[in-house]
Amino acid sequence: MMKTCRLKICGLSRFGDILAANDILPDYIGFVFAESSRRVTPDKAVQLRRELDKRIRAVGVFVNAPMEEILELAGHREKERVIDLIQLHGDEDEAYIRQLKKHTPLPVIKAVRVRSREQILKAQELSCDYLLLDTYTKGRYGGSGTQFDWNMIPELKKPYFLAGGIHLGNIRQAASHGPYCIDVSSAVETGGRKDRRKMEEIAQVLR
Template sequence: MEPCRIKICGLSRFADIMAVNEAMPDYAGFVFARSSRQVTADKARQLKRELEPGIQAVGVFVNATIHEIRRLAGEDGGPVIDMIQLHGDEDEGYIRRLKGYTSLPIIKAVRARSREQILEAARLPCEYLLLDTYTKGQYGGSGRSFDWELIPELSKPYFLAGGIQSGNLKDAVARHPYCVDVSSGVETEGRKDRGKILKMVRTLRKLTPEYTKTEGMAKTEAGPE
């Protein structure tokens, strides 16, 4: 079984980029939807230039136009993102249309309410699912976990999100996600916290000692407790 990966989402400042470059998670998320962590395309392009090449940039969208995603996926001035995360009401038809314009991997978020809902989403033409907490009136970012007992056995790899922090990281990894997705769990007063990022990535690597990203491991081990 492959080791669990980690994504640090909601990066919006150059200080955030410096922190993840030191910690070396697998993925860094830029939120283009309305949010306290939202970044513009220009700001994301600037941040991406400073991001270590070994970290893949994920663009997070909520009901965006396909044109908007195409611009960030490389149509205008080179790619800003390496993967696409759809966190809204995007359906099978939308995903198929998007795939007609880009070969970037697509993650489809599911605000988990039942096993049947998750299994139905697994049939969508995306490379990954992202399982997040359902909160009425919100598309994500609640900082709360959902009942992980709802997660069925899945053949499609999935990201696990929603309230993951140092206290429940071990339990999250035990669910065998492809990747854990962390945002508020590495923040202090709404801002990304370098120490928490380093600790989170280091703890994840210790839980999956078979991980072979040696550069990330070396940098992370050098971080503070």
């Protein structure tokens, strides 16, 4: 029997996406604050978050962002908290993660653009709470929609999100590698927009 793992639907940017998520109830959704076709502004994210079902946890996705930008969205300095977890998808190092964690109690996810098994094992030593294993694409920080060789994933003590080219046809195989959470984005889109039917189909496999 396939081990149950959680689901994150990343790149929500419209109120219709939120309504669909509220019906489907993935464990996590992602707001992308980095440059991307799915990028949302902090102000838009505030509005979207207010409509999001409280049972769904919101992840903020950042690439080499100023720390103050992250902390404001994390509810620092009396700001309204928009996110529940912080995903670092750039070149952020151990010093950055440690400094960030000094200022916020929110869990930190560190993305690894996978090139080798050794790289994943080394990343496990970082002080983040979770890893996110994604496909390495030269010049890009994720969102490629392509799969890496999951056989490179070693046995890990740290829980990890698995991303990169996961779709309806391979999601069971992805889950069989034992991730804490499956992360999808382009697989639940049609014409660059989130597709409720595809979101439902993916969610059903993991239920």
